[in-house]
Amino acid sequence: MKLTKFIPLAAGLALLPALGFAQEVDMTPPNEEIGYIFTTFMFLVTGFLVFWMAAGFTMLEAGLVRQKNTATQLMKNMGLFSIAAIMYYLIGYNLMYPGDGWTISSTVGEDVFGYLGAFGWTSLEPVGLADTETDLTYASVGSDFFFQLMFCATTASIVSGTLAERIKLWPFLLFVVVLTGLIYPIQASWKWGGGFLAPDVEGVTDFLDFAGSTVVHSVGGWAALAGALILGPRIGKYGKDGSVHPIPGSNLPLATLGTFILWLGWFGFNGGSQLYMDTAGNVADISRIMANTNTAAAGGALAALILTKVLYSKPDLTMVLNGALAGLVAITAEPLTPSLGMATVIGAIGGVIVVFAVPFLDKLKIDDVVGAIPVHLFAGIWGTIAVVFTNPDASLLVQLKSIVIVGVFVFVVSAIVWFILKATMGIRVSEEEEVNGLDIGELGMEAYPEFAKG
Numbered sequence: 001m002k003l004t005k006f007i008p009l010a011a012g013l014a015l016l017p018a019l020g021f022a023q024e025v026d027m028t029p030p031n032e033e034i035g036y037i038f039t040t041f042m043f044l045v046t047g048f049l050v051f052w053m054a055a056g057f058t059m060l061e062a063g064l065v066r067q068k069n070t071a072t073q074l075m076k077n078m079g080l081f082s083i084a085a086i087m088y089y090l091i092g093y094n095l096m097y098p099g100d101g102w103t104i105s106s107t108v109g110e111d112v113f114g115y116l117g118a119f120g121w122t123s124l125e126p127v128g129l130a131d132t133e134t135d136l137t138y139a140s141v142g143s144d145f146f147f148q149l150m151f152c153a154t155t156a157s158i159v160s161g162t163l164a165e166r167i168k169l170w171p172f173l174l175f176v177v178v179l180t181g182l183i184y185p186i187q188a189s190w191k192w193g194g195g196f197l198a199p200d201v202e203g204v205t206d207f208l209d210f211a212g213s214t215v216v217h218s219v220g221g222w223a224a225l226a227g228a229l230i231l232g233p234r235i236g237k238y239g240k241d242g243s244v245h246p247i248p249g250s251n252l253p254l255a256t257l258g259t260f261i262l263w264l265g266w267f268g269f270n271g272g273s274q275l276y277m278d279t280a281g282n283v284a285d286i287s288r289i290m291a292n293t294n295t296a297a298a299g300g301a302l303a304a305l306i307l308t309k310v311l312y313s314k315p316d317l318t319m320v321l322n323g324a325l326a327g328l329v330a331i332t333a334e335p336l337t338p339s340l341g342m343a344t345v346i347g348a349i350g351g352v353i354v355v356f357a358v359p360f361l362d363k364l365k366i367d368d369v370v371g372a373i374p375v376h377l378f379a380g381i382w383g384t385i386a387v388v389f390t391n392p393d394a395s396l397l398v399q400l401k402s403i404v405i406v407g408v409f410v411f412v413v414s415a416i417v418w419f420i421l422k423a424t425m426g427i428r429v430s431e432e433e434e435v436n437g438l439d440i441g442e443l444g445m446e447a448y449p450e451f452a453k454g
Contacts, residue, residue: 034278035138035276035277035278035279036138036139036140036278038277038278039138039139039143039275039276039277039278040139040140040143041143041277042139042272042274042277042286043139043140043143043144043146043147043272044143044146044147045268045272046147046267046268046269046271046272047143047146047147047149047150047268047272048268049264049265049267049268049269049271049272050147050150050151050154050265050268050269050272051150051265052261052264052265052268053150053154053157053261053262053265053266053269054077054081054153054154054157055258055261056258056259056260056261056262056263056264056265057077057154057157057158057160057161057258057262058073058074058077058078058157058258059254059255059257059258059261060161060254060255060258060259060262060321060370061073061077061160061161061164061258061369061370062074062250062251062254062255062258062447063249063250063251063252063253063254063255063256063257063258064161064164064249064255064318064369064370065164065165065249065250065369065370066165066247066248066249066250066437067250067251067437067447067448067451068436068437068438068439068440068446069164069165069437069438069439070250070251070439070446070447070448071439071443071445071446071447072164072169072438072439072442072443073160073161073164074447075169075442075443076160076164076169076172076173077157077160079169079173079176080153080156080157080160080172080173080176080180081153081156081157083156083173083176083177083180084149084152084153084156084176084180085149085153087176087177087180087181088122088145088148088149088152088153088180088181088185089121089122089145089149090121090122090181091121091181091182091185092149092152092180092181092182092184092185093122093145093148093149093185094121094122095182095185095186095189095193096148096184096185096186096188096189096192096193097189097192097193097194098189098193098194122141122145138276147272150268150269151188151212151215151216151269152180152184152185152188153180154216154217154220154269155179155180155184155216155217155219155220155223156176156179156180156184156220157220158217158220158221158223158224158372158376159172159175159176159179159220159223159224159227159372160172161224161368161369161370161371161372162224162225162227162228162368162369162370162372162373163224163227163228163231163369164369164370165234165369165434165438166231166232166234166235166428166429166434166438167227167231167427167428167429168425168426168427168428168429168442169438169442169443170425171421171422171425171426171427172427174421175223175227175414175417175418175421178417179223179414179417183219183223183409183410183413183414183417184216184219186409187215187219187406187409187410188215188216188219190405190406191207191209191215191402192215197402197405206398207398207399207401207402208333208334208387208391208393208394208398208399209333209384209387209402210270210273210332210333210334210335210336210387211269211270211273211332211333211335212269212273212332212333213329213330213332213333213379213380213381213383213384214333214380214381214384214402214403214406215406216332217329217332217375217376217377217379217380217383218376218377218380218381218384218403218406218407218410219406219410220372220376220377221372221373221375221376221377221378221380222377222406222407222410222411222414223410223411223414224368224372224373224376224377225366225373225377225411226410226411226414226415226418227414227418227427228366228367228368228373229366229415230415230418230419230422230427231418231427231428232367232428233365233366233367234247234367234369234434235431235434235435237365237367238362238365238367244359244362247369249318252317252318255318255321256317256321259321259324259325262325262328263294263297263324263325263328266293266297266328266332267290267293267294269293269332270289270290270293270331270332270335271286271289271290271293273289274286274289274336285336288336289335289336291340291343292331292335292336292338292340292343293328293331293332293335293343295340295343295344295347296327296328296330296331296335296343296344296346296347296350297324297325297327297328297331297347298324298327298344298347299327299343299344299345299346299347299348299350299351300323300324300325300326300327300328300330300347300348300350300351300354300379301320301321301323301324301327301351302323302348302351303323303327303347303348303349303350303351303352303355304316304319304320304322304323304324304326304351304352304354304355305320305323307319307351307352307355308320308355311355318371319354319355319358322354322358322370322371322374322375323350323351323354323355324351325375325379326347326350326351326353326354326374326375326378326379327346327347327348327350327351327379328347328350329350329375329376329379329380329383330346330347330349330350330379330380330382330383330386331343331346331347331350331383332380332383333380333383333384333386333387334383334386334387334390334391334394337390337391338389338390339390342389342390346382346383346386346389349382349386350379350382350383353374353378353379353382354371354374354375354378354379357373357374357378358371358374361373361374381403384399384402384403385399385400385403387399429441429442
């Protein structure tokens, strides 16, 4: 066989590496697009995780309410998430990020009313970024909107569990309209939208709340507290002599599943709040955030486990579940700067707070069905204060001032909305409906018809 027959083949093989190299260079995005692509991808993936928290809240609440109220809790959670998605699109996102709508950043009143021009629904980029000069240094508007929406919906989920088993469905959903469309976005804009709780042009120490111990969790807790005070406790929860009658939930396996789902979703909640995934340093920080988030939850769970064993001779599963969640809430204000050991301590103190806060609320006859106020409000306040122990840029005075500002605004406005709803359409079901169960009275169906008492 003549060697000349192999010359074309050899030449072709010799060109393959060059062709492959040329193809690789041509398909590599320009440098300015790489960060845009990775950050956008991060927002979407972590947003998926935070969305999964909606399932966690739903399962937790379904497990901690009585059987006769389960379907109503499922309906409330489906409704509140859907309302949040629409209201945040129509009003909330632009209120939260008003852009040039901000005027003078030193006065609360001017901040509240200074961005009314930002009212309007959210607009996404054109398909394929066609005919646009989109800034490719950050992330797509769609991914940012999607990620931020999940935080808004989380706030509403917190309220749902506290007011379970005695609130009417429709007044609750109307409150969610106001909470997700106005209350949450306005106060969140003060910190995350460039408002007066964000750093000013001179770099003066600002309010630090990395992923929302106050901006998200305490807000839900304040709104829930206002509702619980106006709504009143469940029938039979408190005796005239001051005694407390425990009302066990119907499905602790479901509540435990919900807790683990929330634990998983929190990796997206805190990890995505790094906001950038365009450098090796940001990726390393995201990893650190997720590790600290996990160990804080473990610290909260173990603290509640040990403390309930000491106080009550036997550990309390519901306290342990809420202890883990309290640890997660506590670390949310600053999950980046602590060491693993300090993150564990911060979470553990959150678990201790829950164990003492639940009976404290009972002494005040504030009925919180799932323990959302101790978990999200009390542990949220603790986590916001704890920032000063690990972040040298934090100021205790600024942290406390910001907690008070957000708390007063949310509690007062929420109370006004609850009073209006109570006066106009009523917010509590009848005594007969409460005794028979909201599933029959509000929905005309049951979650577990085979096990219904007849």
